[in-house]
Amino acid sequence: MSATDPVLAIRDLSVSYGSGSQAVRAVDRVSLxxxxxxxxxxxxxxxxxxxxxxxxxxxLLRPPALITxxxxxxxxxxxxxxxxxxQLSPDQLMSLRWREIAIVFQSAMNALNPVLRxxxxxxxxxxxxxRVSAGEAAGKAGSLLDLVGIPRSRLRAYPHELSGGxxxxxxxxxxxxxxxxxxxxxxxxxxxxxxxxREILGQILELKERLGFAILxxxxxxxxxxxxxxxxxxxxxxxLLEVGTxxxxxxxxxxxxxxxxxxxxxxxxxxxxxxxxxxxxxxxxRRPPPGxxxxxxxxEGTEACASIEVRLEPVASSPDPWHVTACPxxxxxxxxxxxxxxxxxxxxxxxxxxLSP
Amino acid sequence: xxxxxxxxxxxxxxxPPAVTPAITHPAVVRGDCVMDAVSLxxxxxxxxxxxLHAVRDVSLSLHxxxxxxxxxxxxxxxxxxxxxxxxxxxxxxxxxxxxxxxxxxxxxxxxxxxxSEVQLVFQDPFASLNPAHTVxxxxxxxxxxxxxPLSAAEVRQQAAALMEQVRLTPAEDFLAKYPHELSGGxxxxxxxxxxxxxxxxxxxxxxPVSMLDVSIRLEMLALLDDLRKRxxxxxxxITHDIASARYFADEVLVMYAGEIVERGPAxxxxxxxxxxxxxxxxxxAPxxxxxxxxxxxxxxxxxxxxxxxxxxxxxxxxxxRCPYADDRCRREAPxxxxxxxxxxxACWRLDVAAPDVLARPExxxxxxx
Numbered sequence: 001m002s003a004t005d006p007v008l009a010i011r012d013l014s015v016s017y018g019s020g021s022q023a024v025r026a027v028d029r030v031s032l033x034x035x036x037x038x039x040x041x042x043x044x045x046x047x048x049x050x051x052x053x054x055x056x057x058x059x060l061l062r063p064p065a066l067i068t069x070x071x072x073x074x075x076x077x078x079x080x081x082x083x084x085x086x087q088l089s090p091d092q093l094m095s096l097r098w099r100e101i102a103i104v105f106q107s108a109m110n111a112l113n114p115v116l117r118x119x120x121x122x123x124x125x126x127x128x129x130x131r132v133s134a135g136e137a138a139g140k141a142g143s144l145l146d147l148v149g150i151p152r153s154r155l156r157a158y159p160h161e162l163s164g165g166x167x168x169x170x171x172x173x174x175x176x177x178x179x180x181x182x183x184x185x186x187x188x189x190x191x192x193x194x195x196x197x198r199e200i201l202g203q204i205l206e207l208k209e210r211l212g213f214a215i216l217x218x219x220x221x222x223x224x225x226x227x228x229x230x231x232x233x234x235x236x237x238x239x240l241l242e243v244g245t246x247x248x249x250x251x252x253x254x255x256x257x258x259x260x261x262x263x264x265x266x267x268x269x270x271x272x273x274x275x276x277x278x279x280x281x282x283x284x285x286r287r288p289p290p291g292x293x294x295x296x297x298x299x300e301g302t303e304a305c306a307s308i309e310v311r312l313e314p315v316a317s318s319p320d321p322w323h324v325t326a327c328p329x330x331x332x333x334x335x336x337x338x339x340x341x342x343x344x345x346x347x348x349x350x351x352x353x354x355l356s357p
Numbered sequence: 358x359x360x361x362x363x364x365x366x367x368x369x370x371x372x373p374p375a376v377t378p379a380i381t382h383p384a385v386v387r388g389d390c391v392m393d394a395v396s397l398x399x400x401x402x403x404x405x406x407x408x409l410h411a412v413r414d415v416s417l418s419l420h421x422x423x424x425x426x427x428x429x430x431x432x433x434x435x436x437x438x439x440x441x442x443x444x445x446x447x448x449x450x451x452x453x454x455x456x457x458x459x460x461x462x463x464x465x466x467x468x469x470x471x472x473s474e475v476q477l478v479f480q481d482p483f484a485s486l487n488p489a490h491t492v493x494x495x496x497x498x499x500x501x502x503x504x505x506p507l508s509a510a511e512v513r514q515q516a517a518a519l520m521e522q523v524r525l526t527p528a529e530d531f532l533a534k535y536p537h538e539l540s541g542g543x544x545x546x547x548x549x550x551x552x553x554x555x556x557x558x559x560x561x562x563x564x565p566v567s568m569l570d571v572s573i574r575l576e577m578l579a580l581l582d583d584l585r586k587r588x589x590x591x592x593x594x595i596t597h598d599i600a601s602a603r604y605f606a607d608e609v610l611v612m613y614a615g616e617i618v619e620r621g622p623a624x625x626x627x628x629x630x631x632x633x634x635x636x637x638x639x640x641x642a643p644x645x646x647x648x649x650x651x652x653x654x655x656x657x658x659x660x661x662x663x664x665x666x667x668x669x670x671x672x673x674x675x676x677x678r679c680p681y682a683d684d685r686c687r688r689e690a691p692x693x694x695x696x697x698x699x700x701x702x703a704c705w706r707l708d709v710a711a712p713d714v715l716a717r718p719e720x721x722x723x724x725x726x
Contacts, residue, residue: 045570046541164431193430193597198641220570223643264572268600268627268642275604277576281540 005075006033007214008057008101008182013070015049015056024285026052028238029070031312034182036077039208039215041229041246043222043261045282049238050218051106054184058101059085059093076100076181099129102175104168106187111171112159118145118170119155122177129178144173148203165196172200176207184216189224201228223265226250234258237283237293239310244323254315254325256301257294292326300329388421391456391591392442392475392559398450399437411437413615414451414692419559419591424582426594426606426623428638434615435595439561442593443477444468455559473503476552480564482544486536492547493532496520499554519550522587523580542573546580553584560585561593566601578605599638603627608699611635614674617693621700625719631702631711633679673705681706 015027026049034040044050055061057072067086074096075082088096105111113121122141126132132140142152148169159167168188175183185204189197205228208215217229225232225246232249234242234257242255253259260278280297283289289296291306298305312324399412412434419425427435440446442453444462453460455474462468479485486495496516500507507515520528523546536544545565552560562581566574578601585592594606602609602623609626611619611634619632630636673690676682685705693703697718707715 045572194599194641195430195637220572221643222571227643261572264575266575266600266604268603268639272604275575277574277579278572279576281542 006035006073007075008034008216009071009073009075010053010057011071011073013053013056013072014068015052015061016066016068018064019066022286025068025288026065026238026285027056028310030235030238030240032233032240032243034214034216036181036214037208037212038231039205039217039229041225041232042216042218042235043220043225043232044235045220047282047285048235050235051186052238053235054103054186054216054218057085058097058103058184059088060097060103074100074182078181095129098125098175098180099178100180101182101184102178102180104171104175104183104185104188106190112167114159116158117155118157118159118162121170122155122174125174125177140177144177145170147176147207148173163196164192165200168192168200169203172204172207176211176213179211180213182214182216184218186218187220188217190219190221197224221265222249222261223267234261237288238285239293239326240312241294241310241327242325243312244315244318244325245320248315248318248320248323252315252318252323254318254323255294255327256298258325260297302329305329388423388589390418390420392454393418394438394442394451394453396451397438397441397448397453399434399441399446400449410615412441412448415612415615415617416451417593417610417617419593421558421591422585422589423608424585424592424594424606426596426602426609427612428596428599428602428609429612430597430638433612435597435612436563437615438612439477439563439593439595442559443475443561444471445477469502473555474557475559475561476555476557478545478548478552478560478562478565481568482541482548483536483568485548486544488536490535491532492520492525492534492536492539495547495551496532496554499551503555515554519554522553522584523547523550525550541569542577545569545577549581549584553588556588557590559591559593561595563595564597565594567596567598574601581605598642599627599635600642611638616674616703618675618704619700619702620693621696622719625700629711629714631696631700631707631714632675632704633681633706633710634675635702636710637678673703679706681710 010030010032012029012031013027014025014029016023016025018024030053032040042050042053052061052065056065056067059067061067070086072085073082074085078100083092083096085093085096116124119138119141122144123134123137126137126140127134141155145152145155150166150169150173154162154166159170162170172188188204189200192200201224204215217225219225222232226249229246231243231245233240234249234255236257242249242253242258249258250262253262260276263275264277266275278297283293283296289306291308292298292301292310295301295305308328310326312326313328314321315323315325393416395416397412397415398410401409401411403409415438417425427438429435437446441448444460455471460471462471493516496519497512500512500515504515516532517528520526520531525531525543525546531543536547539547565581566577569577581592582605584590594602596602599609606623609621609623610617611626611632613634619626619630619635626635627639630639671690672688673679673682673686676686679686683706691703691705693701695701696707696714700718704710
């Protein structure tokens with residue numbers, strides 16, 4: 001067990017909605033690693049399967065969603081042996097969820113119980129997952145609010161008495177209540193305006209530094225991730241199209257979709273750039289097109305794209321072997337030879353022994 | 358908004374070539390004034406002795422073919438301004454004029470006539486369309502209401518033409534669909550088509566893209582811009598995304614706590630903001646060229662809105678959050694003061710907050726700031 005082993009290792013995870021001929025493959029053989037203390041950004045358009053991937057990895061999906069394959073290995077500091085989340089019994093799952101992997105849900109207004117005071121919601125979480133007395137839980141609830149910068153007087157407030165930013169902070173406090181190792185954040189700041197968004201993101205990073213949890217940050221806003229994330233995974237139509245560090249994604253994007261995403265938001269600083277959106281819409285997953293899913297919207301597509309198999313391979317021009325893309329036309333010809341064997345699985349980062357010659 | 362479709366209105370030919378094309382001086386590019394608002398105010402009575410001043414002393418003018426962006430945080434009164442201009446609320450103070458005539462909305466007919474000139478597009482495409490009706494209903498209804506007697510065939514043909522204009526093709530397929538069968542971007546296109554059906558001269562767009570995916574936003578703004586040019590619409594673009602205002606608008610008005618605190622040409626205001634609140638807004642926008650450093654250093658000098666508490670009576674509303682506030686700011690609220698012909702800001706401390714802007718108010722869009 002080396003120190004570079006990921007906390008959360010998602011391997012070839014597939015999730016379908018429905019079954020049989022009606023099945024919609026929302027997540028298609030996705031592999032992604034999350035290391036301790038790392039911020040991994042998962043970016044994609046609505047319906048690209050990014051939330052389904054994260055919830056699927058925690059087994060939070062209900063029918064008709066069905067996990068059809070893959071594994072999710074979790075290895076926390078508190079765990080003696082790694083656990084495959086997809087194989088756990090309901091009891092084991094209960095003790096893992098929130099204690100080890102917590103989630104900040106997208107819409108704070110809907111995720112908080114409108115008839116419970118903030119204090120009750122916080123103590124509820126604490127007492128459900130930790131063995132503490134009511135008094136201790138109340139004290140902990142207070143210190144959690146301190147953590148996210150809300151005055152303790154607000155413990156008695158109901159959710160509707162709080163501003164949007166404060167509600168989202170309460171959600172973050174709830175996620176951190178049990179000192180989890182992995183926090184999944186599903187568009188935590190999308191409904192907030194920019195000033196508040198920035199404060200909360202700054203606070204999240206600060207807490208991450210202090211408490212050392214890893215973050216899987218889901219958003220459709222790539223500009224946010226470029227600033228926030230250590231690594232970025234670009235998801236499209238249920239598949240990962242590119243994974244790389246924030247710097248690589250920004251300066252050396254390999255996949256045409258990533259390139260288009262980068263050109264689709266206006267920049268406030270610097271010279272005015274030519275902007276172009278991404279015309280068209282994502283494919284209908286009930287009838288996925290053959291080959292590359294981005295082909296119908298891709299300006300660089302060729303006939304060969306319709307017959308490729310989407311799989312992540314290292315970007316030839318990049319010195320980093322873990323900068324991977326699904327577009328074969330930015331890759332060298334690697335149809336044979338020993339290169340195949342060394343191909344990393346998905347968004348994996350090298351372990352120590354792999355890096356050593 | 359690609360290079361070949363430069364959306365900015367070109368400077369009028371009689372202007373000297375000294376005006377750099379990247380900087381759009383509102384006074385240069387504007388067509389006729391279609392709508393203006395003078396000292397608009399809106400108060401809401403919360404309780405017997407408690408009044409919320411949602412909008413205070415807001416003046417603005419919308420010109421044919423030009424875009425004015427209204428930027429500010431949630432609760433700053435942006436949407437209230439839109440509702441006042443759309444005639445959905447009566448102002449507590451001030452007047453709205455359409456083509457120079459004060460707007461008097463007495464009665465149903467006058468309101469309907471007004472609506473055919475001034476249309477509103479809402480933020481949430483999921484809530485603004487009726488789930489029980491097809492797209493056809495949404496687009497044909499304003500045609501029948503506002504466009505005088507049209508035959509059934511004309512209505513059908515006009516509806517199809519509108520769908521083509523918002524690029525929902527094939528039109529007949531989309532007209533037959535229900536809102537739940539459409540994506541967010543397609544729904545917002547239907548909202549645009551519905552607004553255009555009345556052939557308005559003023560379009561008030563209240564955060565038209567903020568509910569949409571980032572990848573779709575730009576396309577929608579480009580479409581809106583194309584429609585503005587084609588129909589010479591006077592457009593009010595309400596947003597909290599100041600970066601999109603830079604690309605899309607000619608003039609930017611920054612609102613804080615119900616008042617306009619800064620106004621000026623879009624490029625100048627976004628590149629060299631004068632008011633401390635505008636500076637905060639600009640510094641809060643994600644900055645990919647400055648990876649994470651600002652975030653990690655906690656760059657916000659100004660305090661948080663929720664924790665700073667309300668300003669003392671009569672004080673500058675931004676003073677509790679302002680890093681430059683002094684005694685005068687806490688005593689007396691500043692009015693909007695002109696900095697140059699095109700720019701103005703409401704701040705006592707501009708000499709400290711933005712000395713460079715005072716020294717050189719125009720022409721900040723060189724991209725080096």
